[in-house]
Structure formats: C-alpha cells, structure tokens
Amino acid sequence: MRILVVNVNTTEAMTEAIADTARSVASADTEIAGLTPEFGAESVEGNFESYLAAVAVMQRVTTYPEPYDAVIQAGYGEHGREGLQELLDVPVVDITEAAASTAMYLGYKYSVVTTLDRTVPLIEDRLKLAGLDARCASVRASGLTVLELDQDRAATTRGIVDQAENAVCSDRAEVICLGCGGMAGLDEEITAKTGVPVVDGVAAAVTVAESLVRLGLHTSKTRTYRQPRPKTIRGWPFER
Amino acid sequence: MRILVVNVNTTEAMTEAIADTARSVASADTEIAGLTPEFGAESVEGNFESYLAAVAVMQRVTTYPEPYDAVIQAGYGEHGREGLQELLDVPVVDITEAAASTAMYLGYKYSVVTTLDRTVPLIEDRLKLAGLDARCASVRASGLTVLELDQDRAATTRGIVDQAENAVCSDRAEVICLGCGGMAGLDEEITAKTGVPVVDGVAAAVTVAESLVRLGLHTSKTRTYRQPRPKTIRGWPFER
Amino acid sequence: MRILVVNVNTTEAMTEAIADTARSVASADTEIAGLTPEFGAESVEGNFESYLAAVAVMQRVTTYPEPYDAVIQAGYGEHGREGLQELLDVPVVDITEAAASTAMYLGYKYSVVTTLDRTVPLIEDRLKLAGLDARCASVRASGLTVLELDQDRAATTRGIVDQAENAVCSDRAEVICLGCGGMAGLDEEITAKTGVPVVDGVAAAVTVAESLVRLGLHTSKTRTYRQPRPKTIRGWPFER
C-alpha cells in the first residue's frame, strides 16, 4: 500500500525527516510518500500558520497524481484533519490523535511534550475535539521552536527530557507523547531517563493507517465527512 | 468606531444582507464595513469550505486598508477565529459565540437551528472549544442549504420554525439562536410561534464588539493569541 | 434607557462607587440608578449573607417606583439572579457572568481574583451553574475583606496584583476578572504589571445590559423564569 505523509510546513528537510521516521516503522510492502505543502510557513507554531497549513495540506494531497491508500497529517495539534476527511474516502490519520490513542494502551495517563508555550492550547483543543483528552495528564512546552529542535541536539534533548520528567513526577503521566514531528529519535533518551514509554506521533500514525487499510475501513460518509457539495469555488487554490 | 463584518463565503448578496443586519443594531456612531472574501466557496457548509474560509477571512481582513476597531466573523460554526486573534490587536467576535453568550442571559438552555445536518458537528465543536456548550440544549438542522434560505421564504420559515418548536418542546430550549447569517429577519416569526426569544448572531456580535471597544479591551497577547513569530511564509496568500 | 444597578450589601458608599463605575461606561442616553438594599449585611462574603442579599435585592428592585429597562445585580458570586428573572421581564445581568462572558472573548482562559478565600466556592458554583466555567483557569483570593479594599489602597493593589500574576504565570490565565464590585479602578495597575486585559464586572454588565435592551430581548418566560404563580405569601417583605 501507499501512504501519503504530509508535512504541515514548507521545510523540505523536515518532510524528509518525517518520511524517514515513517519508513522506519512501515511494513515492507508499504510505500511512504512524503509531501511538502506548496505554500505556507517554514514552521507551524500557532493558529494563523496552522489554518494556512490546513488549506495547504488539502491542496497538496488533492493534487497528488498517484493513487494512495491512506493519508497522515504530520503536524502536532494542527487544524485541517476534518477537511481532508471530507475530500477523501481513504483513512486520514492525525499524528496528535495517533500518539494519544497509542499512549492510552500503555499507561493510565499520558502527557505531551511540545515546543513553544503558545502551541499548548492548540494541542489541548485538538485532543478535546478528538475525545482523547480524558486521560491526558498535561501538555508541556519545552520552550524550543520547531526549527531549533534540529540545531542544538543536546539542548533539545535536555529541554524535552526535563519536561518529560516533570510530567511523570508532578502530573502523574505514565507515558510521554513527543509533541512535534521534529522530535523523532528522542524516544530512547527519554525512556532511559524517565523509565516510561515514549510515543512518536508519526510512527504511531503509520501503524494506525496501515491497520485501517488492512481492516478495509474507510471514512464514514454518512454525515460529517460527506464529500463537499458541488458548488462554485472562487480563486486559487481550489477554483472550480 | 468602525467594525469590519466579514462574510465567510463569496456571495456578495449575503455580505450585503449581513451588513444590513449589523447596521440595524449598530450605534449611531458605528460604521459597519461589510467585507467579502476574495476567494473561497459561494456558501460554507462543511470543513473543507470552512478551512478555506478561515484563510480567506484572514487574508481579506489583513489587507483592508483603513483603520478599524473590531472584527466580526459572520459565519456560524466556522473555523478561523483564533487565527484572526493572533493577527490583530482589536477584538474579534465570532457570531456563533456571540449568539450563545447572549442567549445564556435570557433562559436556562438555548438551542441553535441551522441549515444542513452536516454542519451540526461544526457548530457543536465550536461551542465546545468556546466553552459555551454546557447550556446548549441542541443544535438542530432544518435541512435547507445556505443559498436556499433566500429562495423560498415561506419554506425557509416553516423549516426553521419547525425545528425551533422541537427544540423548545423536546429539548427544553428556552431561547433559539439562528444558526446562519442568512436567517436574519426570521426572529419575529419564530418568537410569534414559539414564544421564546430569538437571537441573531450578527446582531448579537455587533453589540458584543461595540461593548469590547467601549470598555477599551483588546485581545490578550500573553500566550495563545500572540502575534505570529516573524518567519518565511511561502506562496499564497500571505507570502513574506 | 434606564438601568438599575443593585448593590448586594447595605453600604451606601459602595453603591455610589458601583454606580460611578457603571456611569463611566454607560452610553450617553443611559441613566444608571444605583440601589442599596433596605436590609442585609454591610458586606457579603458567604452564603448566609448572600441568601439574605438575594431576597433584599428582589425586594429593592420590585419596589422601585419608576420604569426601567434592565437590572444589574452587582455582587460577585452571589445568589439571587434567577429569582429576579422570574419576577421581571426585562433582562437581568449578574456581574459574575458578565465579567466571564466578556473575558472569554479576549483570551483562551481567564481567572477571577476575589476577596476572601471563603467566597471562592460561591464564585465557582455560580460560574458552573451559568455554564461559564470551562475556560476559567482559577478563582484566587487576595485575603482582603470587601471593606478593607477601600481602606489601604496600596495593600489592596499589591494583594490583587500578586494573585493576578500567579493566575497568569501558574494557572495560565490570559485575562483577569476583578471578583468584587469594590475592585473597580484597579484594572490599569494590573494590566501594567501583568500585561493581560482586566475585566471589571460592573462595567462589563452595563454593556451587556445595554446590548440586550438594544436588541429588544427579554427573559424567556417559557419555563424556568416564568412569573411566580399567584399564591399566598406570608410575612414581610413580599406579603400578598
């Protein structure tokens, strides 16, 4: 099967990193296609950028020329998943939700460690709408920006591990979700320091997407995620 | 003061109707500027169209050349309000929330009557995120599309009034919110038939916006609605 | 229009201060009438005093001899609003709710800073019943009594500002509501120190009341706030 893994920002290097993570857990017969939006911000850290990403992701996916079996939206706490679900029949998996639903199989409560403080409410809102917030102990910010994550690996690790330890000790988390696509690869260090399992959203989403495809399941088209009604759309990028 | 009232769809006639409603309740010294997005769908009835509208509204407002004191996003249950709040210092008022917070002063529970069944979850989600859902008795759909609302006034009235009556009798609503900008003007008939107060979101939003301006209040810039960080935006429609 | 602003305690000086605050934001054509209950406590800081105030406010309002368009109950976290709504057709606005619904337009979460620790549960209960608690980050007590607020302005300011800072930093509040009529005038200092918007309940309530009147809306009389059934009332103050 082929799974599209769509980055939410326009930084190609992050798309590559995300696709690599996806490939590292994908089944042998799964092809991972990493997509970068054609427009939008170099990193997504707030509502303005996230709404722009929502449209850019929909544009990128719907102009992809080959067939595919599932789509992963690889942004943590971002807008847009419901729109993709309307446009497509194949399953759409958001990494925020995949990380949470995976974590819930492993411990009583989980926490998310993310980048900037300002993105905490976006993640909280997405978890609430997804109905996956009841067992979320906390969403904690490391204070690092998305693009800083790659620049100083030692500082990044320290920042993330510190918040993970706080989550385990103070918030009673028993599992940690890495709240940004750019954090992949930190699991081992965090598990080593905190002793709790660490879930990477992209990796989790690949297994969820493959599972839905193998089960032969599609998005329900009965009400909320019905195909948009045919109507006049004015202006780029969806003119018709 | 000047208040921008932004339609979420590209139908100019609806912008006019919405602006007229706004003017009918605005104070004498308030100027209402009705804005139509430059791109997007002729009517917004689902997530795909709503995400597109979120971006189109942000684009339209941030390119408006004159000063203004507040912005009203005149779509019921639509995405985007949080993005505008990041981009602007002046208050941003969503008509979904204005209708709900107004209704809550008038009765124990309120219901929303909207257009298509598929938009019910969007409204429920927006009310939940706004924290205004605890006293919402129900969101009911009339089955009419946004654009049909204007075509057969008698059928429209009947459809809306039927659902309002169900909300009052079966769901125990004591106030009705009109869940679409295009329903303005139906209040009197509904009140006549059900005996309960009816709140139009656009009218309510004008009074909320004026109130916030008169109180000298601005959007909090301390965390969630902070101005987006300066960064490279590629392509349409916010390149910088 | 004429709006009655009813103090909940019997201290005339507080009624004056509250009415002054109300007048400072009222429209030019709005007359503010400040009312002091004829019986009750000199300050209201708990349930016993608050229940007494509920009756005293109803007695005072229903014996007011002139016509009026709306009533503001100017006590934070007090009982009684629902009783007034039964007795009157005009809108009734509680300052606890007006502050909260106003704050919710300005930030993701708000906190209330109030007087004594013992009044915190009263405020929490009123917000819960009003369905306005979902985005309340915390209700914090300064430890000052209502009557102390006016005696040592420097200590008052320090006490309130300290709690406001705790609310912003520890509880993630993005807006502060002043949780006592006697705190009016502190907004500027708190905003200066915390950088977040500050909402005064009395000022907010005036704009809500004016809005409801301008929209031509009345309390729903369909079920909960129906006029009391005619029956024998024994003893003062409502004998009939």
Added chain:
Amino acid sequence: MRILVVNVNTTEAMTEAIADTARSVASADTEIAGLTPEFGAESVEGNFESYLAAVAVMQRVTTYPEPYDAVIQAGYGEHGREGLQELLDVPVVDITEAAASTAMYLGYKYSVVTTLDRTVPLIEDRLKLAGLDARCASVRASGLTVLELDQDRAATTRGIVDQAENAVCSDRAEVICLGCGGMAGLDEEITAKTGVPVVDGVAAAVTVAESLVRLGLHTSKTRTYRQPRPKTIRGWPFER
C-alpha cells in the same frame, strides 16, 4: 437525639405530614421537631419562592430555642442549605441530596419525579452543585402543583407513576426519587407498578442525619462553611 425537620413553605399541614414521615423511620431515641417558616410562600415552586424560603428556614432554625443535633431542610431542589451550614455546627441534610445519595446505592441510574416543569432546572442545579448528577438519568415533572398532590390522590398517583414508568423505560432509571416532600407514601404504589425501589427524600434524610450524628461528625468549618464574620446586619430578619 433531636433532629429539626424544616419545611420550606408556610403550610402547616405539610410540615405535619413531613414530620410524620420523618418519625416513621426515625430511631426510637430520636425526637423529630417539625418546623414551619414564619414567612414565605404556601408552596415553593420556583426561584423567587425558594430564595425567600432559604432565608425563612435560616431564620426559623436559628431562633429555635432548644438544643438539637442535626437539621433537615425538607424542600426538594431548594436554595439555602449552604447558608444553614455556615450558621450551624451540627450536620445539615438537604432532602434532594439525601434521596440521590441513597438511590445511588441501589441502582446504576436514578430519576427524580417532581411536580411542575418549572422546578426541574432547580433540582438539576442542586444535584449538579452537590456533585450527585452523574448518575441522574432524568428529572421528570408530573405537572401537578405541590398543593394539588394532596387533593386528588388517584390523579396524583397516576401522574407520578406515569413519569416513573417513563423514567425506567425511556431514561433507563433503576431507582426513583420522589421529588417533593408531599409525595411521601407513594413509594409502594410506584414500586408495585415499576418494580424499582423508590426513595423518599425525607425518610432518607432522617437516616443520613442520624448517621452523621452517630458518627460524631460536624460540618467542616475550615473554609466554605465557616461561621459568618461578625458584621452589621441591617433590618429584617437577622438584625444585629
């Protein structure tokens, strides 16, 4: 021990009936003193009357000349319990809460059957504040007034039993609470018709009050229910 059972309305015959119910379940060494408020409405069916009752009950209890060990507030869904808790050290038991907490030992969900539709929200609010609403399947109104309950016993029984059956069949209630002091004595007929246990609030409250006394427990005076601070109370009915 002596338990005061305070009626919330001024109808002496109802006080007698309530006290009789209380005596029928009280222990041999428990004295039940039935108290009637000195002022207020002949029946309490809404917020105005209920707030008046809250004060009248506090006045009546605090002027009772003999010692007592506990107080039962014998009105369903009424205001005032928290005020009594401030004024007294001995336990205060509200029949709404006693019925609910008793019912929760007997089945998965319970329903309340009450008098007029307008009192449903009062009961719902009291259960919500008491934190006893999570297992409440429904609060249903028979449409009978408090005073009609005694007039036509056959009609009363039919009205109550009909709603109890609806609660069991449609709302999945497994226990019924009688939502009015005046309904005592109907349990057997309802159990006969619906097959589920029926809880009378007054009877339940007597056992709760006796239990608290036997356990040597008093109201916590650490914060919320602390004695009111000494201050000037002006006028009726608590001048000091």
Added chain:
Amino acid sequence: MRILVVNVNTTEAMTEAIADTARSVASADTEIAGLTPEFGAESVEGNFESYLAAVAVMQRVTTYPEPYDAVIQAGYGEHGREGLQELLDVPVVDITEAAASTAMYLGYKYSVVTTLDRTVPLIEDRLKLAGLDARCASVRASGLTVLELDQDRAATTRGIVDQAENAVCSDRAEVICLGCGGMAGLDEEITAKTGVPVVDGVAAAVTVAESLVRLGLHTSKTRTYRQPRPKTIRGWPFER
C-alpha cells in the same frame, strides 16, 4: 439486623480490626459478622490482587450459611461491588463510596488519603464510576503499605497526617476520607492537626447499610444488577 462486613484480603487480624470498627458504630440491635476471604492476597494493593479479591468476596459471601440484611465490602478502591449486587437482593455498600457520600455532607470538597501511590488510580476509577468524584479534591498516597500501617503507629500517623495537611492546604479539601480499612482510629489525631472532619469508610458504611435496611430498600433488579442468568459455570469456586 445482621450485617456482613467482608475484608478483601486474607489477613484475619485486619478482619478483626475492621469488624471492631464496625461494631463501635453499629446500633445496639445490629450484629456485625466479619468475614475473611478463603483465598487471595494478604493485602490488596493493585488490580491483580483486587480482581482476585472481587471473586473471593463473592465466594465468601455466597457461602455464608446464615441470613443477613446487608453486606459491606471493606476494601478501599476495590473491584467487585457490582458483582455482589447481582448475586444478592440485600443492599451492598462499598466503603469507598460510603466514605465519599458521607464526606460530601460535611464540606465543599473532600480528599482521600491512602496507602501506596499505585492504588490512587483504583480509587479515582471507583469514585468516577460511582459518580462521586465531582467534589473529590484529590486522592493522596502516604507511601505506606497496608501491612505497614499497623507496624509503626507513629510513622503511620505522621505519614497520613502529612498528606491530610497537604490536601487541606494545597488541594482545598475540607474533609478527609481515610482510604484504607487499616487506618481506622486515626481520625482524632488528624482532626486535631488539620481541624477538618475525618471519615472512616467502614464506620460510614455501617450507618449507610443500617439506613438502607431501616428504609426497607433493596438493590434494584430491573437491569444492571439483575440476578445472573442460569448457565453453566465451569470450575471452582462457583461451579454449577
């Protein structure tokens, strides 16, 4: 009447201590029969042991040869109460729930102080399912094991009192529930140190059980707690 008080572990000395506590509050005409499970763990501090206890308690109660009027399951936060309710007609009272429902009559919020950290989620889950969690301020662990409670009384008292103080000061608890059958007798010291009422679950449960019996109430057999359907049970301990 006769009440069975069933320990959840196999330590006879704890059964004796629990039965003694029960006898100290039981009415003169109530006989307390303390039962020890025939199999299971010497102390129950987690899910594995608790599920085993659930079955052992059901086995022990259903093989008790004499008649009885009510059953108390004397384990804090343990599984099994719903199973007993299916098997029996007489009331079944869980001490976790009895402590909570009793505490709720005495203060605005209560906390539970228990043994090991790992049992906190079990107690939280039981309170949530019982619908008694809304007013629970916290469940705190002293770090002592069940069997340590009796070994060093001074250390036990210190550990429990420390957490009780934290609950009152930091979590705003106004009442403390002793979260383990083995803590009976600590109430006086805790009340002396914290000033708040302390509820022992076993003592509370005795008064609840007696109350239900005196009210003539039985478990509802209409749906959830219906007698198990006759069917083949293979193997010990319930073969039939």
Added chain:
Amino acid sequence: MRILVVNVNTTEAMTEAIADTARSVASADTEIAGLTPEFGAESVEGNFESYLAAVAVMQRVTTYPEPYDAVIQAGYGEHGREGLQELLDVPVVDITEAAASTAMYLGYKYSVVTTLDRTVPLIEDRLKLAGLDARCASVRASGLTVLELDQDRAATTRGIVDQAENAVCSDRAEVICLGCGGMAGLDEEITAKTGVPVVDGVAAAVTVAESLVRLGLHTSKTRTYRQPRPKTIRGWPFER
C-alpha cells in the same frame, strides 16, 4: 510474533471463532494463539461472570507455557484488563477499547451494538474508564444473548442491523462497533444496510497489538501497572 487471544468465557467454539477472526486480519508472520479460560461461565453477560472471567483470563495467560508478544482480551465490556497489565510487560489490548479507538478515526460519533440490555452499563463503564466515551453516541442492546448469536443467523442479523440503524438515524452514530466477540462476520450486512463503516473489536485489536509490538512499546511500569508486590497469596488459583 505471537499474540495470545483470550476468550472470556469457557465455550471452546467461541474461542475458535474469535481466533479465526483474528487470523483473518493478522500479518503473515503473526501467530494467533486462541486461549479458553479453565474456569468460568459459558458466556459472560454481567458483572458476576465478568469478574470471574477477569481472574480466569489472568490465570490462563500466566500459565501459558510459550513466549508471546502481546495479549488480546476478547470480551466486550469486561473487567480485568488492568490486572493483566500489572502481571505482564507485553502490551495488553481490550477489544472494547480497540474497537472504540479505531472507530474514532472514521467518523464523528460511534455507537456500540451489543447483546443483552444488562451489559450496556458494563460497556459504558469500560469506555468511561478508558477515556473513550466522549464520542460514543450510544450503546444499544439487541436483546439477544451471547449464545443465541450463533443459533439463528437471520434473527441475529436482523436484531443487530435494527439497532445499528437506530444508532445511525436517532443517535447520530457514523460508525458502528460490534459489541460482542460473537458478532464477527456481520460487518458486511450492516454496512450494506446502514452505509456506515463497521468495526469488529477482535480484528481491530489484532492490528493494535501488532502495531504496539512493531513500535517496540511496552506497558508503562512506573506506577499503576507496576508488577504486583511479592506477597503471600492464599489458595486458588494463584497460590504462592
């Protein structure tokens, strides 16, 4: 990898059917071992039987002589999953939760269709504790017993499909979960009649278990699901 799929009842034919379903979706390199408890009821339809099954499942799994990588507890709405998590390091997947978390990727709300009315609260409770209830529209009972499901396939299909249609039309479900291991194979007929995706819990659980194993994730041993402390266990079936 090897996955143990444990039936909760003692009916070997059901174990076979469940294992067949599991095998039909398992990866080529996954071995499914179907286990039948050595004691317990022939079908599990209530709390007594379910608690017995909890222990029987733990006994069966911990005496399994070969290595394995994950365990699936194949009972809908049954007790016991937390106990297994304490005893094992490998992932434990409950089919109730696997069905729900899978369904939540496919539609806005899901419903469960189960067997007897009496099992509805068990499923509701498990979903609540799992934190997967927020998007559950309803749990509906077909009225068929577990063992009847296989006897009259036409009646079974009709009963299940009827409730599925009610869930979609009345409760606004967009996905249906088959609420009993014995319902596997009905998906196609239900999808054909209702047009919505149908999730079988056993099939979903296999993909979840495989995913967790492939991701290298284990149950968190930091607090709640820590290995039971070494202690004396008396008697059946875990003596040590």
